[in-house]
Amino acid sequence: MIPAAFDYHRPGSLEEAVALLARHGDEAKVLAGGMSLLPVLKLRLGSYAHLVDIGRIPGLDYIKEEGGLLKIGAVTRQATLERSELIRTRYPILGDAVPLIADPLVRNRGTVGGNLANGDPANDQPAIMLALGATFVVRGTRGERTIAANQFYQALYTTALAPDEILTEIRLPVPPARSGGAYVKLKRKTGDFAVAAAAVQLTLDGKGAVARAGIGLTNAGPTPLEAMDAAKFLAGKTPDEKAIAEAARLAASESSPGADVRGSVEYKREMARVMVTRALRTAIQRAGGQ
Numbered sequence: 001m002i003p004a005a006f007d008y009h010r011p012g013s014l015e016e017a018v019a020l021l022a023r024h025g026d027e028a029k030v031l032a033g034g035m036s037l038l039p040v041l042k043l044r045l046g047s048y049a050h051l052v053d054i055g056r057i058p059g060l061d062y063i064k065e066e067g068g069l070l071k072i073g074a075v076t077r078q079a080t081l082e083r084s085e086l087i088r089t090r091y092p093i094l095g096d097a098v099p100l101i102a103d104p105l106v107r108n109r110g111t112v113g114g115n116l117a118n119g120d121p122a123n124d125q126p127a128i129m130l131a132l133g134a135t136f137v138v139r140g141t142r143g144e145r146t147i148a149a150n151q152f153y154q155a156l157y158t159t160a161l162a163p164d165e166i167l168t169e170i171r172l173p174v175p176p177a178r179s180g181g182a183y184v185k186l187k188r189k190t191g192d193f194a195v196a197a198a199a200v201q202l203t204l205d206g207k208g209a210v211a212r213a214g215i216g217l218t219n220a221g222p223t224p225l226e227a228m229d230a231a232k233f234l235a236g237k238t239p240d241e242k243a244i245a246e247a248a249r250l251a252a253s254e255s256s257p258g259a260d261v262r263g264s265v266e267y268k269r270e271m272a273r274v275m276v277t278r279a280l281r282t283a284i285q286r287a288g289g290q
């Protein structure tokens with residue numbers, strides 16, 4: 001189908017982009033890779049009179065470690081993450097996830113910021129950001145502010161972004177020694193969204209017990225979900241099979257998936273349990289645990 005008519009804006013700076021969003025209010029939408037937004041427009045699930053393309057604004061496409069943080073520019077393509085040596089060697093949780101997102105065509109266009117700002121609980125990267133304890137930097141007409149990933153997702157397709165705000169940078173704490181992460185996704189076929197998926201990032205202390213655990217779930221409810229009970233349960237525990245099983249059970253019980261073509265509520269909860277179990281085992285192993 002052909003989308004409803006819109007005015008296309010291609011600002012050259014963030015200031016210009018934010019001003020356009022402020023001027024056009026609810027009638028304007030940020031356009032990044034277009035991989036989620038264009039299908040919405042073409043299927044006429046939504047329409048906006050003004051699209052503000054942030055894809056050509058300089059300085060929003062980078063991956064770098066700085067001041068104890070991994071910083072990713074919001075317009076960085078998923079394919080860039082996939083090819084990054086830094087991500088592959090130092091952030092295996094992202095290295096696991098990115099090749100599982102959609103297909104190469106979509107990853108060549110889709111951006112990290114678009115994946116996060118879309119507010120879709122089926123997108124893979126939000127759960128990872130919850131597990132890693134990420135912070136999002138956003139810019140609006142009132143200046144810059146930061147939002148913790150666990151404060152960002154408010155309801156289905158609804159985030160803490162104000163209409164005039166643009167997500168500009170994702171900040172992840174560089175994991176300390178004895179840390180490991182993993183992302184495990186069950187999907188029906190290549191290119192599909194998750195039936196269930198789990199992101200786990202944990203750090204072990206000198207005795208091999210869990211010093212910190214972060215667990216995020218994909219497609220497990222109306223928003224990306226942080227399995228807080230499971231993470232709290234693991235803190236201070238030796239991560240043996242018994243602890244893994246209980247943490248996975250807790251995470252599944254925190255989930256509230258909806259029934260759809262990918263399965264019933266019961267099936268998806270059970271798959272969430274299995275995904276958390278697998279992600280925990282890999283993360284523990286990568287952290288140098290058992």
Ligand SMILES: Cc1cc2nc3c(=O)[nH]c(=O)nc-3n(C[C@H](O)[C@H](O)[C@H](O)COP(=O)(O)OP(=O)(O)OC[C@H]3O[C@@H](n4cnc5c(N)ncnc54)[C@H](O)[C@@H]3O)c2cc1C
Pocket residue numbers: 029030031032033034035036037038039054074075100101102103106109110111112113114115116117118122123124125161165166167168191192193194
């Ligand atoms: C066939 C197909 C399969 C897919 N499968 C998966 C999958 O398995 N897993 C997965 O995670 N994703 C999947 N996706 C989604 C894909 O990853 C998208 O690229 C991503 O969700 C959106 O990124 P984008 O840059 O294309 O954003 P756009 O489509 O341009 O924008 C998406 C939304 O975010 C807003 N937005 C974008 N960037 C910003 C910003 N910097 N600040 C504020 N708002 C912003 C837009 O206004 C819009 O509302 C799939 C997409 C397709 C088409």
